[in-house]
Amino acid sequence: MLLRExxxxxxxTIEEALSLLAxxxxxxxxxxxQTLVNVMKQRAASPDVLVDLAKLGExxxxxxxxxxxEIGAMAxxxxxxxxxxxxxxxxxxxxxxATVADVQVRNRGTLGGNICVNDPTNHxxxxxxxxxxxxxxxxxxxxRTVPAEEFFVGVFExxxxxxxxxxxxxxxxxxxDGMSGVTLGVHGTYVANAAASVVDGSWRxxxxxxxxxxxxxxxxxxxxxGADVTEEAVRAAVDGLGASLDPPSDVHASADYRCSLAExxxxxAVLQAAERAKG
Amino acid sequence: MSVSEPTxxxxxAVTVNGEQFEYDVPTRRLLVHFLRDDLDLTxxxxxxxxxxxxxxxxxxxxxxxxxxxxLAVQADGASVTTVExxxxxxxxxxxxxFHEHHALQCGYCTPGMLMSASALLEENxxxxxxxVKVALQGNICRCTGYxxxxxxxxxxxxxxx
Numbered sequence: 001m002l003l004r005e006x007x008x009x010x011x012x013t014i015e016e017a018l019s020l021l022a023x024x025x026x027x028x029x030x031x032x033x034q035t036l037v038n039v040m041k042q043r044a045a046s047p048d049v050l051v052d053l054a055k056l057g058e059x060x061x062x063x064x065x066x067x068x069x070e071i072g073a074m075a076x077x078x079x080x081x082x083x084x085x086x087x088x089x090x091x092x093x094x095x096x097x098a099t100v101a102d103v104q105v106r107n108r109g110t111l112g113g114n115i116c117v118n119d120p121t122n123h124x125x126x127x128x129x130x131x132x133x134x135x136x137x138x139x140x141x142x143x144r145t146v147p148a149e150e151f152f153v154g155v156f157e158x159x160x161x162x163x164x165x166x167x168x169x170x171x172x173x174x175x176x177d178g179m180s181g182v183t184l185g186v187h188g189t190y191v192a193n194a195a196a197s198v199v200d201g202s203w204r205x206x207x208x209x210x211x212x213x214x215x216x217x218x219x220x221x222x223x224x225x226g227a228d229v230t231e232e233a234v235r236a237a238v239d240g241l242g243a244s245l246d247p248p249s250d251v252h253a254s255a256d257y258r259c260s261l262a263e264x265x266x267x268x269a270v271l272q273a274a275e276r277a278k279g
Numbered sequence: 280m281s282v283s284e285p286t287x288x289x290x291x292a293v294t295v296n297g298e299q300f301e302y303d304v305p306t307r308r309l310l311v312h313f314l315r316d317d318l319d320l321t322x323x324x325x326x327x328x329x330x331x332x333x334x335x336x337x338x339x340x341x342x343x344x345x346x347x348x349x350l351a352v353q354a355d356g357a358s359v360t361t362v363e364x365x366x367x368x369x370x371x372x373x374x375x376x377f378h379e380h381h382a383l384q385c386g387y388c389t390p391g392m393l394m395s396a397s398a399l400l401e402e403n404x405x406x407x408x409x410x411v412k413v414a415l416q417g418n419i420c421r422c423t424g425y426x427x428x429x430x431x432x433x434x435x436x437x438x439x440x
Binding site for chain 1: 309343353
């Protein structure tokens with residue numbers, strides 16, 4: 001399909017990219033393009049200027065700095081799957097990256113692009129909130145960091161505003177992590193999911209697909225903090241969680257069924273995380 | 280090369296199947312249209328045009344990508360291999376294996392299947408059946424002839440082992 005006419009620039013430096021994003025109304029960063037190019041075909045997005053980040057090699061780097069895993073926003077899902085830094089510091093990220101879509105999409109698609117789309121059915125928004133990740137956003141005025149919990153603002157909306165560029169995702173190393181849910185096809189998007197992470201007995205449990213943004217299951221977290229995590233204890237803690245949610249109904253699942261899936265996903269994710277925390 | 284000023288047309292240099300091309304392309308042109316319409320390499324098929332079916336799969340700097348989800352200008356400076364680049368005088372071993380295992384029915388998905396499978400074989404010369412299935416996950420066959428396709432790829436790996 002023909003795209004609507006669009007201007008294109010390929011900056012050689014981040015500073016140049018920030019100027020382009022700030023100077024042009026309707027400018028949009030182009031990362032891997034695996035969502036953007038396809039929604040441009042549907043005219044669901046019609047940027048006037050594409051700012052291709054392909055030449056900004058520093059945005060592709062994956063490094064460990066002290067106790068923090070730093071993932072450049074332009075790191076592809078394939079790179080994350082294969083990264084020894086990810087495997088050592090937070091292996092769940094590579095495991096989940098390997099279950100997104102298919103090989104071709106993972107070869108082009110980037111972590112930054114994925115989370116900037118903030119599709120509520122995607123894998124990374126709830127996972128990054130569970131892992132207590134921090135996003136670094138730059139614009140021509142400077143740099144700021146935003147916790148994952150505040151990064152996801154609404155359906156297809158994030159803290160990345162006009163003139164902003166997400167440059168990296170920082171994730172603390174360590175922790176026992178789990179993610180579970182029901183997808184459309186083996187590697188499809190989620191109908192419901194939960195991500196769970198435990199660090200020194202303290203839990204972060206996050207639901208996807210039940211609202212516009214990831215939702216923390218704080219009542220479950222409180223019951224599990226410092227507790228002996230048996231299957232019985234998790235089931236007891238999760239009891240009533242579904243009733244507190246107000247998820248959407250759609251062709252894939254009614255709201256009631258999503259509530260039930262959310263509870264089951266939490267049980268599975270928590271048990272997986274607890275098992276891994278044992279080492 | 281960087282492009283500092285936004286433009287709607289760009290001269291790109293691309294190596295396709297070993298041959299160097301320089302073309303002025305509209306920046307909105309998809310790589311698949313560049314290959315098919317500008318270079319007349321119609322072996323690369325357009326299936327769904329939504330990034331789902333994989334019929335348009337080519338190698339971009341050695342990795343399998345869906346050419347309907349890449350702009351031609353994003354291939355500037357890169358090397359592209361299409362299905363036309365697989366065979367010389369004779370079919371490649373992978374193509375020969377598709378022939379022998381009846382791994383194509385209508386043939387529409389075949390170029391994409393071949394490009395995804397050849398990318399896998401470059402990295403992993405003797406893949407298991409499961410590895411082949413994962414590698415071909417992004418390629419849909421509407422004739423549902425998956426079984427023979429998987430067999431054909433596994434057989435090439437066994438032959439090379």
